[in-house]
Amino acid sequence: MHRYNHKTEISRFINLVTMINVQTTLKAMLQTKTRRRQLCGRIPRSFLLSTPTLAMILAGLVVSTSPLASTPDKPIEVKNLDAQIGDWSQAQFGQTGAYRFATEDRRLQVPRCKTFTFSSNVSATTPKSAFMVNVACAETGWSRFIRAKAIEQVVIKKSLVNVLTPIVLIEAGKRISAEDFSITQLPPHRTPQGAIDKLDASARWFSTRRMRPGYIVTAKDLRQPKKVLVVNKALPAGTLLTTQSFNVEERAVNLPRDAITSMDNIENLAASKLLHPGDILRRRDLTKGKLIRRGENVALLSQGRSYAISSQVVALEDGFLGEQVRLLNPEGQRRVSAIVTGASKAKTLSTK
Numbered sequence: 001m002h003r004y005n006h007k008t009e010i011s012r013f014i015n016l017v018t019m020i021n022v023q024t025t026l027k028a029m030l031q032t033k034t035r036r037r038q039l040c041g042r043i044p045r046s047f048l049l050s051t052p053t054l055a056m057i058l059a060g061l062v063v064s065t066s067p068l069a070s071t072p073d074k075p076i077e078v079k080n081l082d083a084q085i086g087d088w089s090q091a092q093f094g095q096t097g098a099y100r101f102a103t104e105d106r107r108l109q110v111p112r113c114k115t116f117t118f119s120s121n122v123s124a125t126t127p128k129s130a131f132m133v134n135v136a137c138a139e140t141g142w143s144r145f146i147r148a149k150a151i152e153q154v155v156i157k158k159s160l161v162n163v164l165t166p167i168v169l170i171e172a173g174k175r176i177s178a179e180d181f182s183i184t185q186l187p188p189h190r191t192p193q194g195a196i197d198k199l200d201a202s203a204r205w206f207s208t209r210r211m212r213p214g215y216i217v218t219a220k221d222l223r224q225p226k227k228v229l230v231v232n233k234a235l236p237a238g239t240l241l242t243t244q245s246f247n248v249e250e251r252a253v254n255l256p257r258d259a260i261t262s263m264d265n266i267e268n269l270a271a272s273k274l275l276h277p278g279d280i281l282r283r284r285d286l287t288k289g290k291l292i293r294r295g296e297n298v299a300l301l302s303q304g305r306s307y308a309i310s311s312q313v314v315a316l317e318d319g320f321l322g323e324q325v326r327l328l329n330p331e332g333q334r335r336v337s338a339i340v341t342g343a344s345k346a347k348t349l350s351t352k
Contacts, residue, residue: 113137206252
């Protein structure tokens with residue numbers, strides 16, 4: 001499409017005025033007979049323009065410099081597309097006239113369409129100076145990519161994110177509530193991963209680290225208390241564990257991942273190392289308990305289909321839960337084999 005160039009037309013006008021001046025000067029010189037023959041021999045007569053010819057040139061220059069004459073009327077299909085793509089741009093970027101769309105390309109061949117659809121990966125939060133818009137018409141099956149170019153500075157609009165920040169200094173392990181924080185708004189690129197914007201008032205929360213005013217709180221900085229087993233007396237390595245050796249307490253800070261949270265199934269286990277009062281019981285602190293020790297008395301249960309006899313025997317070797325050990329009956333000095341079932345307890349092997 002022809003575009004009006006103001007500088008080019010001015011240059012053409014100046015050249016034409018110069019030509020007219022030369023023409024006028026030449027005509028004046030030709031009036032002198034002595035100079036007429038000399039100039040006629042040097043200047044071609046085709047270069048000399050008549051008055052009607054000069055008038056036609058000036059009229060053409062005036063017509064060519066008119067913006068209305070150089071801009072043909074747009075087809076109604078293109079006008080329809082311009083209106084719809086303008087509305088889409090306004091809704092997409094929140095600005096009027098932010099982009100110019102190349103809808104005037106003669107190769108585009110815009111069809112008659114009631115509703116065009118537009119798609120692009122550019123929005124107000126991810127602006128670009130130039131991009132492609134996929135324009136489609138479901139009625140005719142027509143689809144084209146149209147280039148968009150920014151004609152002014154695109155304003156980046158980013159929604160702010162709410163985050164929690166402490167009002168006062170909060171020490172690690174301190175119980176906290178929603179009243180200890182204020183809500184601050186920050187752009188997304190300044191918000192750390194895991195930042196939270198509210199606190200459940202129905203839950204109990206503790207801080208896992210020291211937080212100063214203005215610090216952006218994340219999910220890792222807060223924790224709800226968890227019930228764990230805490231040692232209440234010194235337990236040397238190898239000591240069999242009992243429920244009387246621990247207290248159930250709530251802890252939120254310095255809580256190991258393998259902390260034991262219940263007293264279920266701790267019997268028949270032993271401490272793998274020395275445990276001090278106040279220590280949180282962990283899975284790695286547990287080992288198989290030595291339930292029978294060599295030389296100690298063991299309660300032996302002999303059971304059949306129609307009988308059950310208990311007797312006291314002496315262990316000839318150490319035994320763990322489920323292991324087979326040798327025992328000695330002191331009355332008849334008879335040796336028997338049995339399965340360890342508990343602390344100083346065993347059961348004879350099944351008989352048919």
